[in-house]
Amino acid sequence: MKRWLLPVALLLAGAAQADSTLPVSPLAYTQLPDPDQEAQAKALMETLRCLVCQGQSIADSDADMAGEMRALVRQRIAAGERPAQVRTWLMERYGDYVTYDPPLSWITAPLWIAPLALLALGLLIARRLFKGKAA
Known part of the structure; x- marks a missing residue:
């Protein structure tokens, strides 16, 4: 029998018993x-x-x-x-x-700023692509 099987079985049994009684x-x-x-x-x-x-x-x-x-x-x-x-x-x-x-704080600031920064980057890329094709 494989040696890793028993620890895995015990780990899974512990997870099954995680619900409160x-x-x-x-x-x-x-x-x-x-x-x-x-x-x-x-x-x-x-x-x-x-x-x-x-x-x-x-x-x-x-x-x-x-x-x-x-x-x-x-x-x-x-x-x-x-x-x-x-x-x-x-x-x-x-x-x-x-x-x-x-709430907005130094820790959560990237969650609030990242979507705006990605949107601005996307608009900038789209503008440059369309500007290059129009010329």
Whole structure:
């Protein structure tokens, strides 16, 4: 038998056991009784990234972590916090990665500047190509 097979099997078995065995939070899949608060919570959940998924929002993800984050959002909204306060708290706790719309800072500046720079470069190249053919 190959020597690498056992470590790989153990690694895969560990990944399969990664889901939590703790009970699911009641607010992970239950809406708030106040429709306005639930609408605020859902709008916020659409803008927050699941930290363990591949690009899904916490509203769309079935991961345990996303369920816990949904419950946190609903608990804080039900307690009277504004969505902006909840977003700020989550960003302090999990970092800017938790939001699809990171704030402008020195760390995130390339994310904001790169598309504009690439667009300007593309326009410059297109202008030179078309100018050369027109002459």
